[in-house]
Amino acid sequence: MRTFSSDSARLIAGNGIQIGRWEQYGPPGAMPFGAMWCVVPPGGRSDPDVHPETELAVVLAGAGAVEASCGTVEVLPGTAVLLDPQERHVLHNRSADEPLVVLSVYWMGGVGDAA
Amino acid sequence: MRTFSSDSARLIAGNGIQIGRWEQYGPPGAMPFGAMWCVVPPGGRSDPDVHPETELAVVLAGAGAVEASCGTVEVLPGTAVLLDPQERHVLHNRSADEPLVVLSVYWMGGVGDAA
Numbered sequence: 001m002r003t004f005s006s007d008s009a010r011l012i013a014g015n016g017i018q019i020g021r022w023e024q025y026g027p028p029g030a031m032p033f034g035a036m037w038c039v040v041p042p043g044g045r046s047d048p049d050v051h052p053e054t055e056l057a058v059v060l061a062g063a064g065a066v067e068a069s070c071g072t073v074e075v076l077p078g079t080a081v082l083l084d085p086q087e088r089h090v091l092h093n094r095s096a097d098e099p100l101v102v103l104s105v106y107w108m109g110g111v112g113d114a115a
Numbered sequence: 116m117r118t119f120s121s122d123s124a125r126l127i128a129g130n131g132i133q134i135g136r137w138e139q140y141g142p143p144g145a146m147p148f149g150a151m152w153c154v155v156p157p158g159g160r161s162d163p164d165v166h167p168e169t170e171l172a173v174v175l176a177g178a179g180a181v182e183a184s185c186g187t188v189e190v191l192p193g194t195a196v197l198l199d200p201q202e203r204h205v206l207h208n209r210s211a212d213e214p215l216v217v218l219s220v221y222w223m224g225g226v227g228d229a230a
Contacts, residue, residue, distance in 0.1 A: 001183040001202060004195045030169065032147035032222050054145065058173060058218060060193040068116040077192060078175040078216055080119045087116065101193055103173060105220070107147050 006037040006060070006101050016047035017091065033107040040064060040093040040100040048090050053106040055083040057091070062100035065092040085109075121152040121175070121216050131162035132206065148222040155179065155208040155215040163205050168221040170198040172206070177215035180207040200224075 002025075009020035020037035034053070040046060040062075057066060058080045065074050066081045067090040074094070075081060083089050093100035117140075124135035135152035149168070155161060155177075172181060174190045181188050181196045182205040189209070190196060198204050208215035 001181065001185050001188065001199070001204070002197045003188050003190070004197070005193055007193065030224060031171075032224065056146075058175075060173075060175065066116065070116055073116065073118050075118070078120055078122065080218065082117045082119070084116070089116075103195065109145060109147065 006039055006103075009037050011037065011039060015049055017041070017044065033105050036104045036106075038091060038100075038102040038104050040091050040102070042093055042098060043096050044093050046091040048088050050086055050088045051106070052085050053108055054085050055089075055104055055106040057081045057083065057089075058103045058105065060101040060103055062098045063094045064100040064102075065094060066090075067092060121154055121218075124152050126152065126154060130164055132156070132159065148220045151219045151221075153206060153215075153217040153219050155206050155217070157208055157213060158211050159208050161206040163203050165201055165203045166221070167200050168223055169200050170204075170219055170221040172196045172198065172204075173218045173220065175216040175218055177213045178209045179215040179217075180209060181205075182207060 006020060010024050011018040011020040018039040022035040059075045059077050061077055063076055065072050068087050125139050126133040126135040133154040137150040173195045174192050176192055179190055181190055183202050
C-alpha cells in the first residue's frame with residue numbers, strides 16, 4: 001500500500017498552473033495510464049490544453065469549471081470529467097480563496113466508441 | 116466531454132457498502148481500467164476485499180481509513196491509495212455523519228516493480 005497526495009507532491013509550474021506528474025513516484029510501468037496533479041490557484045485558470053490522450057479529470061478539492069469545445073461544466077469535488085482525444089480544454093478555478101485540485105488520468109486510445 | 120459523479124450514479128449494495136460500477140455508463144472498451152464508486156455509510160466499513168487487480172483508491176469525500184495487510188492509513192479527500200494485487204483491504208468511514216466516497220480504479224497487472 002502506498003499513498004499519494006497533491007499536498008505532499010512536488011509541483012512545478014506548467015500549463016499556466018501548478019502540476020505534479022506521477023513519474024516523481026517512480027517508473028510508471030505498472031500503471032496503464034499516466035497521472036498528474038493539477039492545482040489551479042484561486043481565481044486562476046489553466047492555459048488551453050490539447051493532446052492525443054483521452055483524459056479523465058477527477059476533481060478533488062475546490063470549486064471550478066471545465067471548459068471544452070462542446071461547452072462548460074461547473075464541477076465540485078467528486079465529479080469526474082471525461083475528455084476525448086484532441087478535445088481542447090481549460091480548467092477554471094471559481095473560488096477566490098481555495099485552490100482547485102484535480103487528478104488528471106490520461107491514456108492513448110479513443111473514447112468515441114465507448115465510455 | 117462527459118461528467119460522472121457518485122451523486123447521480125446508480126448505486127447498489129455490494130461488499131458491505133454501496134457501490135456503483137462504471138459499466139452503467141456504457142461499454143468500458145475505451146478505458147484501460149475498470150472504475151467503481153464506493154460509498155461507505157457513516158460509521159461503516161466495507162467487507163474485506165481481495166482481488167487480482169491492482170487498485171488505485173482515490174478519496175473524494177469524507178474522512179476514513181484504508182486498512183491493508185501492511186497497516187492502516189488515515190485518508191482525507193485528495194489522497195490516493197495504491198493497493199497491490201491480492202492485497203487484502205478494508206475501507207473504514209471515520210465519520211459518524213458523512214459518507215466516505217472513494218473512486219476505485221483497477222486493472223490487471225502487478226505494481227510490485229514500479230508505481
